[in-house]
Amino acid sequence: SLQADALESGDGGTIIVYAEDVDNVLGTIIARGKGRDGSGGFVETSARKSLRVDHAPDVSAEDGHGGAWLIDPDEINIVADVTTPPPLASPFTSAGDTNIEVQEIGQALAGGDVVIMTGNVNGSGSGDINWTAALDLEDYGSFTSPIGSLTLDAHNDINFTAGIDGDLFSSNQRLQNLTLVAGGDVIFDGSTSEIDIDVNEDIDITATNLRLRDFNLIGPGNDVEVNARDQLLLTISDSIVLESTLPNRVRLNGNSANSIVLTDNLVLRGSSELNVDEGSIVTVTDTLTMDGGNLDVDGETTVNNLVFQSGIIEGYTADDSDVFQTTGEVVFNTAADKFIRQNWNILPTSLVNWEDGDIILWADINNEGTFFALGDDRMTTVSDGEGFIIPPGDFNNLSGGTFAKTGTAGGSTVFLGVDFNNAGDLVTEAGDIQFAELDYYDFSTQSTVTGGRMVQTGGGTYLDGGTLSGREAEFVLDPDLSRFVFRVTETPTTLRFTGGSLNGGISDTVSTGGSIDANLDLQDTEINPGQSPGTLTVNGNLVATDGTVYNVELAGAAPGQYDLIRVNGAATLTNPTVNLIFDGYTPPPDGSALDSFDIFIADTLLLSGATISQPLLPDGTVAGSGQFGGIYRVDYTGGD
Numbered sequence: 001s002l003q004a005d006a007l008e009s010g011d012g013g014t015i016i017v018y019a020e021d022v023d024n025v026l027g028t029i030i031a032r033g034k035g036r037d038g039s040g041g042f043v044e045t046s047a048r049k050s051l052r053v054d055h056a057p058d059v060s061a062e063d064g065h066g067g068a069w070l071i072d073p074d075e076i077n078i079v080a081d082v083t084t085p086p087p088l089a090s091p092f093t094s095a096g097d098t099n100i101e102v103q104e105i106g107q108a109l110a111g112g113d114v115v116i117m118t119g120n121v122n123g124s125g126s127g128d129i130n131w132t133a134a135l136d137l138e139d140y141g142s143f144t145s146p147i148g149s150l151t152l153d154a155h156n157d158i159n160f161t162a163g164i165d166g167d168l169f170s171s172n173q174r175l176q177n178l179t180l181v182a183g184g185d186v187i188f189d190g191s192t193s194e195i196d197i198d199v200n201e202d203i204d205i206t207a208t209n210l211r212l213r214d215f216n217l218i219g220p221g222n223d224v225e226v227n228a229r230d231q232l233l234l235t236i237s238d239s240i241v242l243e244s245t246l247p248n249r250v251r252l253n254g255n256s257a258n259s260i261v262l263t264d265n266l267v268l269r270g271s272s273e274l275n276v277d278e279g280s281i282v283t284v285t286d287t288l289t290m291d292g293g294n295l296d297v298d299g300e301t302t303v304n305n306l307v308f309q310s311g312i313i314e315g316y317t318a319d320d321s322d323v324f325q326t327t328g329e330v331v332f333n334t335a336a337d338k339f340i341r342q343n344w345n346i347l348p349t350s351l352v353n354w355e356d357g358d359i360i361l362w363a364d365i366n367n368e369g370t371f372f373a374l375g376d377d378r379m380t381t382v383s384d385g386e387g388f389i390i391p392p393g394d395f396n397n398l399s400g401g402t403f404a405k406t407g408t409a410g411g412s413t414v415f416l417g418v419d420f421n422n423a424g425d426l427v428t429e430a431g432d433i434q435f436a437e438l439d440y441y442d443f444s445t446q447s448t449v450t451g452g453r454m455v456q457t458g459g460g461t462y463l464d465g466g467t468l469s470g471r472e473a474e475f476v477l478d479p480d481l482s483r484f485v486f487r488v489t490e491t492p493t494t495l496r497f498t499g500g501s502l503n504g505g506i507s508d509t510v511s512t513g514g515s516i517d518a519n520l521d522l523q524d525t526e527i528n529p530g531q532s533p534g535t536l537t538v539n540g541n542l543v544a545t546d547g548t549v550y551n552v553e554l555a556g557a558a559p560g561q562y563d564l565i566r567v568n569g570a571a572t573l574t575n576p577t578v579n580l581i582f583d584g585y586t587p588p589p590d591g592s593a594l595d596s597f598d599i600f601i602a603d604t605l606l607l608s609g610a611t612i613s614q615p616l617l618p619d620g621t622v623a624g625s626g627q628f629g630g631i632y633r634v635d636y637t638g639g640d
Contacts, residue, residue, distance in 0.1 A: 001028040004041055009034050012041025012059060012067055023047035026054050033061035040067025040112045047073055049125075051098040052082070056108040066112025066148050073098040074125025074155075075118050078105060080133040102133040102162075105150075109175070110140040113148040118155045127155030127183070134162040134193070138173050147200075149177035157184040158207070163195040174200040174229075182207040190214040190248070194222040203228035203254070210240045210263070212272065214248040224250045231256040232276055236263035242272035242293060249273070254280060257299070266303075268293025268311060278315075278322065290338070297324070297342070304328040310357070314341030326350045326369075332357055343393070346371060348400060354413075361418050363393040367401035368424075376411025376431070379418050380486070381440070381451065392417050392451050397424040399458060405433045405466050416473055416486055417451035423458040427506065428466025428514065435518070436473035437493045438486070453493070456525075460501040463514020463536070470495050470518030470540075492540045494519040504563075505531030515539065519569070522548050529563040532583060541569040542602070548576045550599070552634075554585035557595040561585075564599060571602035571630075575609035578634070580622070587620030587638035594623055600632035607632055 004013025012031035017023060023045060031041025040059035045051060051073040059067030076098045084099075108114050118127045129152050137147050147166070152158050158180055166174025178199045180186050186207040188195050191214070197203070203226065214224050224244070232254025234240065240263045244250035250272040254261075257279030264286040268274060270293060276282065278298035288295070288303045290311040295301070298315045305328040315322045325345035330352040332338055341362040346352060350369035359379045381392035395415065397403045401424035405413050411431045417438035420426075426433070437452040454470060461468065470493035473486055495518045502525055504513035513534030520538055524547035529536035532553040542565075552563045562585070578599070588595060607627045612634065614622055623637040 001030065003029075004031040006032065006034040006038050009036070009038050011039045011064075012061070014042045015057070016044040017046075018044065019047045019051075021047065021049045023050070024052045026052070028055050029057040031057065031059050031067060033064050033067065036063045038062065039064040042068050042070070044070040044072060046070070047098075049074060051076070051100075053100055053104060054082075056104040058111055059108070060111030068113040068115060068148075069108045071100065071114070071116045073118060075128050075130075076100060076116060077130045078102050078116075078133055078135075102135045106135050106137060106140040109137065109148045109150065110145070111148070113150070115151040115153065117151075117153040127157075129154045129158045131158070131160045131164075132162055135164045137165065137175065138167040138170075140173070146172040147175055149179070150175055151179040151181075153179075153181040155183050158182045158186045160186075160188045160195055160197070161190075161192055163197055164199075165196045166198045166200070171200045171229075174198050176200050177202045177204070178228075179203075180205045180207065185209040185211060188212045188224050188226060190222040190224040190250075192222075195224045195226075197226040199228050201229065202231040202233060202256075204231075204233040206235045208236070209238045210234060210236050212242045212244075212250045212252060214244040214250050223248055225253070226251070227253045227255075228259070229255050230258075232259040232261065232280075234261045234263065239263065239265035239267060240274075241267040241269075242274060243267070243269035244272045245270045247271075251275065256280070259299075265289070266295075267291070268295060295324075298322050301325065301342075302327065306330040308332045308338050309334040310336035310338060312339040312341060313344070314339065314362075315343075326352075329353070331355065332359070340365065340393075346401070361393045361395070364396060365393065366396045366398055367403060368398045370402045371397075371404070372407070373403070373405045373413040373433070374407035376413075378414040378416050380414070380416035381418060381438070392419075394419040394421055397422045397426060397459070399423045401425070402427065404429060405431055414488070415452055415454070416488070419451055420454045422454070422456040422461065422500070425459055426456070426461040426468075427464060428462070428468055429464050430466050432467040432469055432517075434469045434471060434488070435493065435495065436471050436486075436488045438473045438475065440475070454495045456495075456497045456500050456502075458500045460503055461497075462503045462506045463516070464506045466514065468495065468514070468516045468518065492518050494521050496521045497525040498523050499525065501526040501528060502536070503527075503531070504529040504534040504536045513537065513564075520544075524548070526551065527565065528553075529565055533561060533563045535560075535564045535566055538565070538567045538569065540567075542567045542571045544572070544576055545574045548573070549579060550576055551579045551581055552597070552599050553581045553583040554597065554636075555583045556585055557597070559598070562597050562599065564601065567600075567602035567605075569602065570604045570606075571600070572606045573600070573608070573610065573632070575611070577611045577613060578625075580612065580614040580634070580636075587636055589619070589638050591637055593638055595636045595638075597634045597636065598631050599634055602630045605630045605632065 040061045043057040254276040259276040259280035261282040267289045272293040275296040280299035282301040284303040287305040301324045346367040346369040352371040404427035406429040435454040472491040513530040515537040519540040520542045522544040623635040625634045
């Protein structure tokens with residue numbers, strides 16, 4: 001045996017057992033600290049080819065901190081048993097792969113820290129660390145003496161096919177910290193057995209790729225759970241991949257506001273979960289792929305590109321500072337539901353293509369980028385058949401942001417129970433954008449709340465071949481399906497404009513107008529029926545109060561050659577300003593001749609206080625304007 005204990009008090013000593021080729025450590029090594037302040041010593045066992053250690057070194061301390069054991073071969077397997085007999089005669093020969101029994105690691109951790117490092121100095125080994133046997137630290141240490149920390153530092157990969165568990169109730173009988181550093185990948189593979197990694201404080205992983213998977217191609221999988229009870233620190237230069245299949249689970253958990261995840265790519269598949277606590281930061285510099293799975297970050301998540309096929313992005317917190325934000329391209333490209341349960345900021349550089357699948361929204365979307373709705377889908381508060389309603393979030397189309405219904409598929413994009421607040425650009429190029437108002441009971445306030453309204457406070461709405469509609473919705477029991485479903489009724493709702501503009505086309509393009517299937521409430525809003533001219537059709541009632549400006553482009557005097565608002569319902573116009581814009585129209589040369597322009601037609605019309613504004617022309621003037629039944633008419637005469 002080798003011994004370097006402190007004599008009466010103080011730190012343990014240092015013992016290094018090193019060999020150029022083969023190192024067989026068959027005896028005992030002791031380097032204990034003594035006295036109140038004495039820490040354990042340091043022991044290194046290393047070899048360039050083959051290493052065998054039959055007894056864990058003792059680097060404990062009576063009252064101070066335990067020491068450390070460094071294991072340093074070219075490659076290493078942590079196994080349940082080492083069955084090969086030890087060589088008993090010199091010269092020692094290699095026993096092949098370096099295998100260390102997992103119980104030796106457990107015994108060493110009961111007295112201090114363990115560091116396993118593979119250097120692959122001579123190139124003969126793989127440089128891997130393979131953890132193949134389960135370690136239950138409840139069998140080691142005590143309630144009064146804490147387990148140490150474990151560091152695995154691999155030249156190449158670190159592979160876990162078994163776990164490191166601890167006592168559920170005693171923090172002293174769990175790993176204090178786990179540090180994994182790999183030149184290649186860190187892989188937790190539950191294809192052969194369940195893997196639990198339970199760490200009392202921090203998990204720090206630095207690698208090229210981090211993969212947690214519960215299955216392979218030839219057999220069923222098992223649960224994989226990596227749980228940092230404090231910080232989760234991940235620095236991954238390529239990809240983090242979490243993949244599992246029900247009923248198995250893959251979970252990567254951090255429980256500290258200081259958790260940080262930094263990776264180029266993050267992939268969540270199946271029933272996998274990445275969970276980090278409030279205040280944490282997750283940064284994906286390239287692409288987050290959600291193919292199922294659950295991303296739960298109560299803090300700030302910044303993603304460049306997002307491919308969202310299915311799954312949940314959430315953060316159960318009332319703190320508005322907790323956000324999920326994207327800076328690049330976002331694609332929703334499968335029919336599966338996508339759950340957004342954390343505020344999502346779409347930054348100005350971000351482009352969203354919503355191609356398919358419902359978005360279930362329990363938080364706010366704040367759009368400063370470009371959001372294209374390409375299919376026939378809903379943004380709603382809950383999936384059909386769930387039988388309950390959660391208070392939804394809002395879609396806030398901020399100044400500078402664009403939400404556009406576009407593409408060749410047409411169909412309807414429905415905001416079902418989700419309020420749409422517009423201060424940017426709202427564009428319908430194809431199909432229908434529908435706002436479906438839904439009453440639901442909010443258990444937090446114990447009151448009935450309405451969602452699904454459209455309110456514009458700035459920016460512009462552009463009807464360029466599509467339709468804007470508002471309808472009431474209800475949540476009913478479908479007897480054929482034996483479940484609750486949403487149903488949009490034929491009862492119109494009111495779309496409210498308190499600023500910005502309402503346009504029958506997009507600026508710098510040719511458009512003959514658009515249609516709105518809803519009631520309209522306009523205040524301080526500029527109306528441009530076409531680009532130009534064009535007809536803006538409102539299938540509902542219209543109320544326009546103070547501050548409404550109606551720009552009428554005149555390309556000629558015949559119907560269809562000037563702008564028109566057509567209301568298939570009742571209209572009330574209070575103090576509108578009408579701007580006449582001459583766009584090719586030539587007044588008649590004779591001052592006694594009149595051209596009449598029916599610029600507003602409704603089933604019934606209540607008009608008061610209209611003001612006509614026109615450019616100064618040398619050859620004509622407004623001869624009069626007024627209401628004739630449901631028509632608001634402007635007469636123009638030529639001559640000097």
